[in-house]
Amino acid sequence: MSQTDSPLPRSRAKAARHSLSGSLERMLPRLVIAPSLAVALFFVYGYMLWTFVLSLTDSGMLPQYDFIGFAQYARLFANERWNVAATNLVVFGGLFIILCLFLGLMLAILLDQRIRQEGALRTIYLYPMALSLIVTGVVWRWILNPGLGVESLVRSWGFEDFTFDWLVNPDMAIYALVMAAVWQASGFVMALFLAGLRSIDDNLFKAAALDGASLPKVYWRIVIPCLRPVVFSAVMILAHIAIKSFDLVMALTGGGPGYATDLPATFMYTYTFTRGEIGLGSASAIMMLCGVLAILVPYLYSELRGNKHG
Amino acid sequence: MSALNILHVDKTFGNTQVLKDISLAIESGEFLILVGPSGCGKSTLMNAIAGLEPVTSGDIQIGGEDVTWRTPAERDIAMVFQSYALYPSMNVRQNIAFGLEMRKMPKAQREEAVARVADLLQITPLLDRKPSQLSGGQRQRVAMGRALAREPQIYLFDEPLSNLDAKLRVEMRTEIKKLHQRLGTTIVYVTHDQIEAMTLADRIAVMRDGEILQLGTPDEVYNDPVDMFVAGFMGSPSMNFIPVTLVSRDDGYVLRVLDEQDPTGAPLELPWPPAREAQALHEWVGERLILGVRPEHFVEDETRMETSFDGTRLDVMATVVEPTGADILLQATLSGTEVTMRLGPKSQVAAGERVALRVDMSRAVLFETTNQRRVA
Amino acid sequence: MDNVIRRRTPGARMLRAGLYALLMVMALVYLLPLVVMLLTSLKPLEEIRAGGLLSLPDSLTFAAWLKAWGSACTGTRCEGLSGYFMNSVSIVVPAVAISTLMGALNGYALTKWRFRGANLCFALLLFGCFIPFQVVLMPMAQTLGWLGLASSTSGLVLVHVVYGIAFTTLFFRNYYVSIPDEMIAAAKLDGAGFFRIFWRILLPISGPIITVSVIWQFTQIWNDFLFGVAFAGFGSQPVTVALNNLVNTSTGVKEYNVDMAGALIAALPTLVVYVVAGKYFVRGLTAGSVKG
Ligand SMILES: Nc1ncnc2c1ncn2[C@@H]1O[C@H](COP(=O)(O)OP(=O)(O)OP(=O)(O)O)[C@@H](O)[C@H]1O
Numbered sequence: 010m011s012q013t014d015s016p017l018p019r020s021r022a023k024a025a026r027h028s029l030s031g032s033l034e035r036m037l038p039r040l041v042i043a044p045s046l047a048v049a050l051f052f053v054y055g056y057m058l059w060t061f062v063l064s065l066t067d068s069g070m071l072p073q074y075d076f077i078g079f080a081q082y083a084r085l086f087a088n089e090r091w092n093v094a095a096t097n098l099v100v101f102g103g104l105f106i107i108l109c110l111f112l113g114l115m116l117a118i119l120l121d122q123r124i125r126q127e128g129a130l131r132t133i134y135l136y137p138m139a140l141s142l143i144v145t146g147v148v149w150r151w152i153l154n155p156g157l158g159v160e161s162l163v164r165s166w167g168f169e170d171f172t173f174d175w176l177v178n179p180d181m182a183i184y185a186l187v188m189a190a191v192w193q194a195s196g197f198v199m200a201l202f203l204a205g206l207r208s209i210d211d212n213l214f215k216a217a218a219l220d221g222a223s224l225p226k227v228y229w230r231i232v233i234p235c236l237r238p239v240v241f242s243a244v245m246i247l248a249h250i251a252i253k254s255f256d257l258v259m260a261l262t263g264g265g266p267g268y269a270t271d272l273p274a275t276f277m278y279t280y281t282f283t284r285g286e287i288g289l290g291s292a293s294a295i296m297m298l299c300g301v302l303a304i305l306v307p308y309l310y311s312e313l314r315g316n317k318h319g
Numbered sequence: 320m321s322a323l324n325i326l327h328v329d330k331t332f333g334n335t336q337v338l339k340d341i342s343l344a345i346e347s348g349e350f351l352i353l354v355g356p357s358g359c360g361k362s363t364l365m366n367a368i369a370g371l372e373p374v375t376s377g378d379i380q381i382g383g384e385d386v387t388w389r390t391p392a393e394r395d396i397a398m399v400f401q402s403y404a405l406y407p408s409m410n411v412r413q414n415i416a417f418g419l420e421m422r423k424m425p426k427a428q429r430e431e432a433v434a435r436v437a438d439l440l441q442i443t444p445l446l447d448r449k450p451s452q453l454s455g456g457q458r459q460r461v462a463m464g465r466a467l468a469r470e471p472q473i474y475l476f477d478e479p480l481s482n483l484d485a486k487l488r489v490e491m492r493t494e495i496k497k498l499h500q501r502l503g504t505t506i507v508y509v510t511h512d513q514i515e516a517m518t519l520a521d522r523i524a525v526m527r528d529g530e531i532l533q534l535g536t537p538d539e540v541y542n543d544p545v546d547m548f549v550a551g552f553m554g555s556p557s558m559n560f561i562p563v564t565l566v567s568r569d570d571g572y573v574l575r576v577l578d579e580q581d582p583t584g585a586p587l588e589l590p591w592p593p594a595r596e597a598q599a600l601h602e603w604v605g606e607r608l609i610l611g612v613r614p615e616h617f618v619e620d621e622t623r624m625e626t627s628f629d630g631t632r633l634d635v636m637a638t639v640v641e642p643t644g645a646d647i648l649l650q651a652t653l654s655g656t657e658v659t660m661r662l663g664p665k666s667q668v669a670a671g672e673r674v675a676l677r678v679d680m681s682r683a684v685l686f687e688t689t690n691q692r693r694v695a
Numbered sequence: 696m697d698n699v700i701r702r703r704t705p706g707a708r709m710l711r712a713g714l715y716a717l718l719m720v721m722a723l724v725y726l727l728p729l730v731v732m733l734l735t736s737l738k739p740l741e742e743i744r745a746g747g748l749l750s751l752p753d754s755l756t757f758a759a760w761l762k763a764w765g766s767a768c769t770g771t772r773c774e775g776l777s778g779y780f781m782n783s784v785s786i787v788v789p790a791v792a793i794s795t796l797m798g799a800l801n802g803y804a805l806t807k808w809r810f811r812g813a814n815l816c817f818a819l820l821l822f823g824c825f826i827p828f829q830v831v832l833m834p835m836a837q838t839l840g841w842l843g844l845a846s847s848t849s850g851l852v853l854v855h856v857v858y859g860i861a862f863t864t865l866f867f868r869n870y871y872v873s874i875p876d877e878m879i880a881a882a883k884l885d886g887a888g889f890f891r892i893f894w895r896i897l898l899p900i901s902g903p904i905i906t907v908s909v910i911w912q913f914t915q916i917w918n919d920f921l922f923g924v925a926f927a928g929f930g931s932q933p934v935t936v937a938l939n940n941l942v943n944t945s946t947g948v949k950e951y952n953v954d955m956a957g958a959l960i961a962a963l964p965t966l967v968v969y970v971v972a973g974k975y976f977v978r979g980l981t982a983g984s985v986k987g
């Protein structure tokens with residue numbers, strides 16, 4: 010029945026497939042993607058491999074390719090300074106994430122109470138995120154400097170014994186980093202939570218009000234559990250920021266006093282570029298990558314699984 | 320004493336007035352149904368009753384007490400939301416029990432209540448699922464269950480059955496009716512379903528644009544509508560509206576059906592039943608009016624006997640015939656106006672045939688053309 | 696938040712007052728560093744040495760700003776931040792433009808011309824958002840050397856484009872996914888080709904996402920320090936690197952007011968963008984992390 014009219018479109022399609030412009034048209038999307046993909050394959054995956062190869066070599070000031078197996082990793086784990094940096098990352102990252110989540114969630118919930126001037130407040134909480142971490146480091150370094158900063162300010166108010174020497178105290182300097190980093194990123198977490206809160210159906214609050222739940226109960230029992238995916242994303246992003254933290258340390262403490270506030274990122278930079286230990290530096294970079302993968306893989310896994318459900 | 324008394328309630332959102340001077344007294348144990356087109360303010364009125372939206376002005380009394388500024392929890396109301404509003408992080412059991420828990424009911428009693436409503440609503444196998452794992456109809460039943468688990472003074476139901484399939488819907492309708500008879504609780508119920516409205520309601524309130532146009536028993540609203548909107552809104556298929564002119568004759572009033580297409584032909588004239596001669600009708604002599612006739616008030620004149628001829632016999636051409644099973648809907652043109660008629664299932668009419676009908680004028684109604692108010 | 700009627704007890708009213716107070720205090724805390732920066736930058740050095748972190752300047756002076764801009768020492772050179780500021784501009788402008796354009800084309804090709812392997816392509820690209828850049832530093836330094844781009848502005852542009860594409864592609868893909876395919880199908884039936892559809896149909900409705908992408912890339916690249924410090928030469932250092940050098944230059948007296956003025960100069964462009972287009976900034980930040 011359709012035999013009479015089907016050959017026509019089919020032959021036309023065939024002609025199109027054979028014509029040069031037709032096949033070019035078909036290839037175009039791939040051609041457009043190709044440069045980016047090539048770039049990614051080379052500059053991301055190729056480099057990862059390259060750095061991994063370097064980490065297996067005895068490279069010093071310059072890259073060279075005498076393979077010594079995993080000896081650099083053994084050296085790395087035996088390196089006191091690396092261990093300090095890794096421990097610092099755990100302390101810094103842990104505190105940073107917890108404080109940002111707490112402050113961000115608190116601010117978001119408070120701002121969600123039909124606050125007048127909400128827009129202005131939101132802008133104020135979030136602006137540090139627009140600053141360079143170098144700027145953040147420079148200003149906090151000034152505020153926290155023991156001679157003329159907060160310490161002297163409080164002393165001038167009459168508390169002569171007040172000491173606030175986190176920047177120069179090797180035990181406390183890491184908390185100065187946490188403080189500046191939380192100041193910078195907590196507004197961002199607030200924005201994430203606020204967006205999450207705004208996407209919650211108003212009627213949930215209404216239903217809970219009819220059920221007789223007080224406002225704190227509504228948040229604790231109903232709203233916050235709904236924000237689980239946001240918490241997940243926020244933790245993931247914050248952990249990522251923490252692992253990559255380099256600028257802030259350079260500007261705020263320079264890794265000091267001594268190497269008390271070294272993080273893996275600064276460790277890697279110092280060993281690769283100033284100490285001329287490219288092999289060891291590369292090994293530390295690979296360890297950082299492993300750290301990122303350790304949080305990324307479960308995240309992506311659950312994301313993809315979640316998408317299949319939804 | 321009325322269970323719920325709404326006095327001159329206004330509600331505005333920004334510049335739009337959504338409720339306009341609503342006054343409504345609902346007796347204890349009464350089943351009141353709110354109907355009206357989408358966006359007319361039904362949900363807003365429910366929210367105002369529950370204290371979920373503060374009213375702009377007016378008062379709300381429950382059990383004789385002014386509750387206008389009481390919190391929802393203090394009003395002792397349970398509500399089924401149009402959008403269900405199930406707590407996504409809790410399973411069905413926790414959803415149903417949450418209100419009881421907040422009211423400090425002991426655990427054992429809570430579980431009993433959950434089991435009871437789960438059984439009633441046939442959701443026992445779903446108790447451990449999260450709302451996201453339920454179908455629309457199942458969610459709706461859980462939302463019902465959450466309200467039914469409590470024993471409040473007033474239930475508010477905002478289209479609780481709209482997402483159920485036809486069979487379950489009829490079952491649930493019966494369940495709700497039984498429940499109401501058993502508990503005797505006051506219920507305010509929103510629906511778009513005519514049958515639900517007619518079968519469940521003690522009284523029906525018809526709303527439009529934030530106003531209550533008519534409040535009355537289903538029979539009143541159906542057979543004695545105050546205006547064309549109510550008449551047209553209630554009933555499906557809806558009432559036929561036929562433009563006529565009122566003519567006075569020696570033996571009473573006659574409605575002359577106007578035929579725009581064929582002004583020269585002999586006009587059809589329908590006698591107005593003498594028994595219904597309304598006092599005011601003489602004012603309208605010579606004026607254009609709208610005659611309202613429900614589809615079921617046409618009867619096929621099988622006998623074709625001339626003896627009982629009272630002038631209400633019509634001869635029309637069937638254009639469309641729609642058998643619904645229980646009866647047959649017939650579309651025909653009556654002097655230029657499309658009308659729908661409901662005939663018995665045994666009718667043999669086919670499209671394109673002429674058919675003889677009678678109109679039961681004793682049930683017909685008349686409206687003004689300008690403001691569409693009822694004349695007689 | 697809903698509009699539910701709540702108790703208006705004195706306690707509840709107190710609570711609300713407390714809520715506002717807490718929010719205001721937090722706002723002050725967040726503003727404090729900016730205020731300190733500004734105050735310090737406007738004071739002469741003697742006043743700063745006298746203490747009083749938060750006191751208003753007795754004698755207002757813009758000398759520190761002028762010095763930071765024109766003559767402060769960054770390392771061995773004393774030419775202020777102005778040159779580095781311009782370096783940043785000449786890195787940012789091409790890098791933002793190129794990465795946004797490529798992101799738009801990628802997003803378009805990935806969503807509206809679903810070819811086999813499109814999802815894999817996207818996943819491979821996306822990973823670039825997540826790598827710690829330390830893992831690419833050394834190979835990149837070598838590659839730039841071979842290409843003759845070491846220490847050059849073009850080299851930095853290349854680096855920023857390469858690692859920015861992942862983000863811009865993500866933005867555009869997520870935006871284009873929500874645009875109905877029927878629109879493209881209709882244009883295809885009308886005989887429009889790949890680029891014509893992009894140019895005539897998608898670009899005109901891409902305004903918001905272009906803004907998001909431009910702002911995101913602008914702040915990222917402007918604020919970058921790692922690539923700048925690792926790959927830039929004297930002639931191509933961005934302002935962040937220069938600022939760090941300025942603050943860490945240990946010759947002579949420590950001029951805090953100049954440091955702060957410098958920090959403000961480095962921060963000003965992104966702050967302005969944030970204040971003017973904050974909505975899009977937030978959208979960039981939250982892109983993909985909150986669903987719905
Ligand atoms: N929070 C609000 N802000 C502004 N306008 C609103 C708000 N809530 C409802 N409205 C408006 O009030 C009117 C009535 O809404 P309502 O939800 O009460 O309608 P409804 O009768 O329940 O309709 P439906 O049958 O579709 O559920 C609508 O025009 C709606 O747009």
Ligand SMILES: [Mg+2]
Pocket residue numbers: 361362363401477
């Ligand atoms: Mg509604």
